Amino acid sequence: MANIATQRIKREFKEVVKSEEVARCAIRIDLVNDSWSELRGEIAGPPDTPYEGGVFALEILVPETYPFNPPKVRFLTKIWHPNISSVTGAICLDILKDQWAAAMTLRTVLLSLQALLAAAEPDDPQDAVVARQYKEYHNIFKTTAQHWTAIYAGGPNRIGEYETRVTRLVDMGVDELTARAVLSANNWDLERATETIFS
Amino acid sequence: MASSSSTASTEEASTSQPEKKEETKQKKEDDGEESDKESDEKMFECNICLDTAKDAVVSYCGHLFCWPCLYQWLETRPNRQSCPVCKAAISRDKCIPLYGRGGSGKDPRSKIPPRPPPTRTEQTDNGRFSWGSNEGNGGFHMSFGIGAFPFGFFASAFNFGAPGTAPAGANFMTPQQIEEQEFLSKVFIWVALIFIVWLMLA
Ligand SMILES: [Zn+2]
């Protein structure tokens, strides 16, 4: 990696480790390899959101041209959010694209992602299905996001009724992740989910 | 912040346990000095490389950078130049070089760090190439010397004319100046070629 990129990542790493957010377990960064070009991030789901109680892992790839270009970040933990792909974990956030500024750091990126979890922007979606549910069936969106947080991120609000329906599909030979994703996309309507899968 | 709350707790502890007071106080002073020094250094860190700013410039919005770092940032987004910290409008001419004691006093902006200026060497090579093949003809060498003079003069005239460029920076050129120089040198080579042809015919 370019010298300035490595040097900066090392400094930022120290900054994050010493930060008060780490002290209260809101964010965290770990090294993946010795080259400093790939890091693993972690953010806690913000309080009073469906993500509360969950811990979300992030893949952080540092480009050669860092900090002149933004790091490439995606969610490794599955999450139900209008601005994050429920399939790939890709993130739609302006500061990770054209609104990036060289003075931003890994710490500010992680805090911005946490802020994104607390304030979705459904009009600029990454996942159109989630965004539509967010706007049209907001209560279902909230329970679905809570349920995903419980299943994938260790959150507390697992919804038994939803899992029963997942099991029904699994019994029909559908794999669990697909079953959960299709049910979520169909507002947990078992009939419509079955139709989507088998048609 | 963590540091202020720990200071408070040390104070509490020292009032209840007078025999430990000296020790804790000493520790507190050490901590204080260290963090003071640290924050002093951080004051002068470049907002891009996070190191102590070299060839420092400050934007109108008050943000400190190394000139090489800021230059690279401006080059990365030539169409939307904004401050890397506060996103205020920013440009080469909208920042002020900082001169500390013991610095070189040269305008840091007259340097273009990521781009070495190869134009100058290329040019002398071109000149030598076309003249070297005509050894023994003194007239050519002389005309080259004469021809080169106004070109050198132009280059430095442009340099002095550029806003905000200190005379000390005359050795360095902006891309625009390099372009002008390239153009002038092309004109010069053509004039020289015509001159050769004319000499041969004559
Ligand atoms: Zn710098």
Ligand SMILES: [Zn+2]
């Ligand atoms: Zn600024």
